[in-house]
Amino acid sequence: MTSPLLSDTAVGPAQVPASSLAALLARWLPRQRWFTGQGRDVTGVSVAAATALTTDCYHLLVRVDQRGSSDGAHYQVLLGVATHVPPRMSPHMIGEVEARPGERLMVYDAVHDHRAAIVLLERLRRGGSAGHLRFESLPRTSVPCGLTPRVLDVEQSNTSIVYGDELILKLFRHIQPGINPDLEVTGALARHGFTQVPAPIGWFQTEAPFWSTLGMVQPFLTESTDGWTLALESSHRRTGFTEEARELGRTTGELHVALAKAFPTGLRPADQSARLADAMSHRLLRAAASVPELRPFVPDLQDVYAAAVTEGGDAPLQRTHGDLHLGQVMHAHGRWHIVDFEGEPAKPVPERRADRSPIADVAGMLRSFDYAARSGGEFHPRWADRCRDAFCAGYGESGGFDPRAVPAALRAHEADRAVYEVVYESVYRPELLTVPMNAVARLCAGGTAGTGAPHMSDQLPAQEA
Numbered sequence: 505m506t507s508p509l510l511s512d513t514a515v516g517p518a519q520v521p522a523s524s525l526a527a528l529l530a531r532w533l534p535r536q537r538w539f540t541g542q543g544r545d546v547t548g549v550s551v552a553a554a555t556a557l558t559t560d561c562y563h564l565l566v567r568v569d570q571r572g573s574s575d576g577a578h579y580q581v582l583l584g585v586a587t588h589v590p591p592r593m594s595p596h597m598i599g600e601v602e603a604r605p606g607e608r609l610m611v612y613d614a615v616h617d618h619r620a621a622i623v624l625l626e627r628l629r630r631g632g633s634a635g636h637l638r639f640e641s642l643p644r645t646s647v648p649c650g651l652t653p654r655v656l657d658v659e660q661s662n663t664s665i666v667y668g669d670e671l672i673l674k675l676f677r678h679i680q681p682g683i684n685p686d687l688e689v690t691g692a693l694a695r696h697g698f699t700q701v702p703a704p705i706g707w708f709q710t711e712a713p714f715w716s717t718l719g720m721v722q723p724f725l726t727e728s729t730d731g732w733t734l735a736l737e738s739s740h741r742r743t744g745f746t747e748e749a750r751e752l753g754r755t756t757g758e759l760h761v762a763l764a765k766a767f768p769t770g771l772r773p774a775d776q777s778a779r780l781a782d783a784m785s786h787r788l789l790r791a792a793a794s795v796p797e798l799r800p801f802v803p804d805l806q807d808v809y810a811a812a813v814t815e816g817g818d819a820p821l822q823r824t825h826g827d828l829h830l831g832q833v834m835h836a837h838g839r840w841h842i843v844d845f846e847g848e849p850a851k852p853v854p855e856r857r858a859d860r861s862p863i864a865d866v867a868g869m870l871r872s873f874d875y876a877a878r879s880g881g882e883f884h885p886r887w888a889d890r891c892r893d894a895f896c897a898g899y900g901e902s903g904g905f906d907p908r909a910v911p912a913a914l915r916a917h918e919a920d921r922a923v924y925e926v927v928y929e930s931v932y933r934p935e936l937l938t939v940p941m942n943a944v945a946r947l948c949a950g951g952t953a954g955t956g957a958p959h960m961s962d963q964l965p966a967q968e969a
């Protein structure tokens with residue numbers, strides 16, 4: 505039920521003057537890791553939908569307008585409003601407002617508030633509607649009561665709440681119209697019996713300002729370690745990771761076979777390779793317009809894409825993971841599990857839901873081995889090469905083809921992924937820009953993104969792994 509505290513005229517907690525709230529959010533939102541409009545001036549912030557979850561916690565969809573974009577972006581925020589907040593909430597303060605002369609209210613990020621997290625899960629258990637929100641109920645028996653919530657402490661582009669190591673609720677932050685691909689794909693894979701992806705067991709959505717998925721609950725993988733942590737440890741200690749990489753390749757191949765069944769595709773167009781190269785070239789030119797360091801490499805990268813057309817060996821398009829890297833895979837109970845089917849967060853949803861070459865996912869993982877091999881100041885090229893080979897061999901055992909059999913297509917997809925990384929790093933982690941830039945230089949020089957060809961451009965000393 506929508507709270508009587510909400511005023512009819514302005515959407516938002518009625519005790520908080522709309523202009524004060526907008527000013528606070530305009531400062532706070534761009535500092536959040538999940539804010540996707542980094543680097544552009546905020547020209548307007550408004551609350552597009554609000555529903556009270558408790559007397560001091562509001563579910564908001566906040567519209568942000570920015571210079572250089574005609575459409576506003578919408579973000580999901582749980583807003584706490586109270587006269588006092590406990591000291592443990594101080595890192596999550598959004599600010600203070602004067603509700604009435606002499607009456608100050610604290611406004612905070614209520615994702616970190618246990619009571620708000622518990623109410624959200626309770627809503628999912630019960631199902632039904634609340635204001636602009638609609639909850640698809642979880643089977644009650646599958647959710648024990650009294651689970652203690654905690655916000656997952658990992659670098660991520662959304663926010664996840666873990667309940668007592670039993671469940672994980674992922675709150676999508678940048679909301680776009682339509683079903684979220686993470687829910688769509690994990691749901692379809694579960695219906696087709698694919699067990700290496702945690703199945704969604706509940707979700708909630710909004711009906712205003714447009715229909716969109718807001719969050720989903722999955723079983724939490726206990727005693728799991730993410731692939732990035734495992735790979736980094738192995739790369740630093742220079743221990744073998746080939747068995748793990750091979751098994752990861754096998755699981756990725758199985759995933760692609762399952763995806764092709766869950767989302768059948770049509771015939772492969774005769775000019776598929778040319779179309780892919782055109783799209784890569786288009787992305788390259790857009791990237792070079794925003795990152796000047798890429799410009800000298802444009803002609804050579806165009807040649808890399810053209811070589812894939814000449815080879816003509818790319819795989820048929822299908823639904824894919826969309827953003828596969830070591831941070832999206834978890835090793836638990838002796839097996840790999842794959843999470844986060846949202847695709848590359850910066851892309852619009854229709855593009856993320858489009859069919860792609862499965863080699864694009866393979867390239868994403870190979871680029872991730874390169875990142876792991878370069879992390880921590882030393883470069884371990886042999887380690888990365890062995891991972892690449894093992895991963896591709898494992899993929900070949902289950903995916904229907906060995907990606908190394910189409911080297912030009914593989915190189916083009918690695919280059920395309922490295923170009924995406926260049927743009928991403930230039931915005932979010934400029935200190936890591938050299939990692940994909942080194943890969944671009946080497947791919948242009950005729951090498952793979954692992955080793956193979958000249959390392960002149962590497963700024964980190966080459967070391968034996």
Ligand SMILES: Nc1ncnc2c1ncn2[C@@H]1O[C@H](COP(=O)(O)OP(=O)(O)O)[C@@H](O)[C@H]1O
Binds near residue numbers: 663
């Ligand atoms: N079912 C799960 N069990 C255990 N940990 C998980 C699960 N799903 C995700 N995680 C952890 O949460 C992190 C972030 O989840 P992810 O879906 O990738 O969100 P984001 O879109 O924000 O990157 C993952 O890298 C992983 O460490």
Ligand SMILES: [Mg+2]
Binds near residue numbers: 660661831832844
């Ligand atoms: Mg992720």
